[in-house]
Amino acid sequence: MKPPPFRYHDPDSVEEAIGLLGRLENARLLAGGQSLMPMLNMRFVLPDHLIDLARVEALRGVRLEADRARIGAMTVQRDLERDAALAERLPLVAEALRWVGHRQTRNRGTLGGSLCHLDPAAELPAVCAVLDAVVRVRGPGGERQLAFADFPLGYMTPAIEPDEMLVGVELPLWPRGHGHGFAEFARRHGDYAIALAAVQLALDASGRIARAAVAIGGVGPAPVRVQAAERALLGEAPTDAVLAAAAAACREVEAMDDVQVPGTYRRQLAGVMARRALADAVARASAQGT
Amino acid sequence: MMDSTEQTRDIALEVNGRAVAEQVPVRLTLADFLRQQLGLTGTHLGCEHGVCGACTVLVDGRSARACLMLAVQADGRTVTTVEGLAPADGPLHPLQQAFHECHGLQCGFCTPGMLTTLAELLAECPRPTEDEVRVAISGNLCRCTGYQAIVDAALLAARRMAGDAEAA
Ligand code: FES
Ligand code: FES
Numbered sequence: 302m303k304p305p306p307f308r309y310h311d312p313d314s315v316e317e318a319i320g321l322l323g324r325l326e327n328a329r330l331l332a333g334g335q336s337l338m339p340m341l342n343m344r345f346v347l348p349d350h351l352i353d354l355a356r357v358e359a360l361r362g363v364r365l366e367a368d369r370a371r372i373g374a375m376t377v378q379r380d381l382e383r384d385a386a387l388a389e390r391l392p393l394v395a396e397a398l399r400w401v402g403h404r405q406t407r408n409r410g411t412l413g414g415s416l417c418h419l420d421p422a423a424e425l426p427a428v429c430a431v432l433d434a435v436v437r438v439r440g441p442g443g444e445r446q447l448a449f450a451d452f453p454l455g456y457m458t459p460a461i462e463p464d465e466m467l468v469g470v471e472l473p474l475w476p477r478g479h480g481h482g483f484a485e486f487a488r489r490h491g492d493y494a495i496a497l498a499a500v501q502l503a504l505d506a507s508g509r510i511a512r513a514a515v516a517i518g519g520v521g522p523a524p525v526r527v528q529a530a531e532r533a534l535l536g537e538a539p540t541d542a543v544l545a546a547a548a549a550a551c552r553e554v555e556a557m558d559d560v561q562v563p564g565t566y567r568r569q570l571a572g573v574m575a576r577r578a579l580a581d582a583v584a585r586a587s588a589q590g591t
Numbered sequence: 592m593m594d595s596t597e598q599t600r601d602i603a604l605e606v607n608g609r610a611v612a613e614q615v616p617v618r619l620t621l622a623d624f625l626r627q628q629l630g631l632t633g634t635h636l637g638c639e640h641g642v643c644g645a646c647t648v649l650v651d652g653r654s655a656r657a658c659l660m661l662a663v664q665a666d667g668r669t670v671t672t673v674e675g676l677a678p679a680d681g682p683l684h685p686l687q688q689a690f691h692e693c694h695g696l697q698c699g700f701c702t703p704g705m706l707t708t709l710a711e712l713l714a715e716c717p718r719p720t721e722d723e724v725r726v727a728i729s730g731n732l733c734r735c736t737g738y739q740a741i742v743d744a745a746l747l748a749a750r751r752m753a754g755d756a757e758a759a
Contacts, residue, residue: 303618303620303623303639304618304620304661305618306596306597306598306618307598307617307618308598308617309598309600309617309618309661309663311663334659334660334661334664335641335656335659338620338640338641338658338659338660338661339640339641339659341618342620342639342640342658342659343640351617353661353663353664355664379653399726402730403644403729403730403731404654404708404711404712404726404727404729404730405644405647405654405655405656405708405730406641406656406659406730408650408653408654408655409655409656409659409660489729490726490729491729491730
């Protein structure tokens with residue numbers, strides 16, 4: 302099992318990478334290689350050119366601003382997991398990252414690589430969905446931004462043109478004191494999820510739910526926000542009945558069938574994972590004025 | 592196997608403390624480079640697609656699957672393989688010694704990946720809990736031991752490396 306022959310390019314700037322993308326036929330961008338390298342080794346993909354982004358330093362790093370975190374597309378997952386400032390403002394990110402692959406793959410795998418690969422059961426796309434991430438994409442005509450909700454066009458298909466690349470992600474911050482929850486079911490630790498749920502909640506001064514975001518991954522062709530669940534939570538006190546109603550809404554999402562996992566089972570698990578993530582988020586949220 | 596269209600590159604890196612300069616086909620994986628070009632066959636290849644962890648090496652001190660990295664990507668980096676954990680003629684690394692004593696290996700196929708992964712863990716987290724050890728090696732498959740002896744060995748090595756008196 303060896304990669305097929307290709308020409309290797311390692312630009313050190315985004316401009317150079319985009320120039321190569323525009324010029325070369327059948328080129329693939331290589332981020333951390335934790336999905337593309339297996340596909341190359343198994344010869345599922347046969348690119349004529351491989352454009353390695355490892356030397357593009359400008360694409361790495363986490364910057365915290367007043368209202369958002371700006372994260373470079375080539376930021377390594379394990380660096381993201383260990384970023385103390387980010388963990389303080391958006392603890393969901395580090396919690397979800399512990400479910401991403403294994404330590405060895407997180408040492409190489411990147412945020413941008415995971416988002417562009419867009420496996421339906423991957424954790425990071427679900428995190429971006431629940432946090433209303435803004436995705437920054439650059440091409441020969443300059444940069445454009447899109448809401449993460451518009452990023453998945455379908456199964457493993459991001460809204461990126463062949464001559465464009467993902468350069469970064471912005472995660473709007475939540476107020477301090479918000480609660481987060483992440484729950485996932487997979488057959489083995491580090492496997493892709495059969496179903497996962499990511500939740501963000503903020504309570505008002507009276508302890509009612511002032512803001513809620515619920516995303517389900519692994520069930521349909523791409524992670525989804527469950528608006529019916531969010532509606533069931535908003536303005537309510539987080540009682541068992543309210544959380545159960547929100548979890549029930551999560552069982553209604555579109556589900557994929559495959560040989561190992563029927564869609565009905567995925568939907569059932571979506572509800573269970575949502576219930577657990579919601580309970581964690583409530584337990585972690587503190588009542589306060591927003 | 593190299594035909595005329597095969598692109599090659601010169602790379603320079605440090606492997607187990609030794610400066611290495613070689614010409615490599617750009618599609619050569621780091622694992623094959625280490626094994627075939629440098630003769631460092633301690634890095635094992637089980638699956639060659641990132642599942643088993645047998646090929647784990649340290650790149651700039653961080654564990655990585657050598658089957659999922661190209662040799663050209665190691666240019667300018669420092670790579671440590673299982674051969675580099677302890678000097679060739681010196682005592683074993685505390686992890687190796689503990690694996691030996693606790694029967695942390697049977698066939699030994701997974702062992703290089705276990706050792707390199709655990710070396711990174713103990714460098715970052717000198718007193719891991721049993722749970723932390725299990726999570727750290729979750730990406731390393733062992734078909735022989737049932738893992739318990741590996742976990743025991745890791746914890747023993749950690750106690751010794753942290754200088755706990757009763758573990759000596
Ligand atoms: S050979 Fe690299 S992970 Fe199995
Ligand atoms: S000792 Fe044989 S695979 Fe682990």
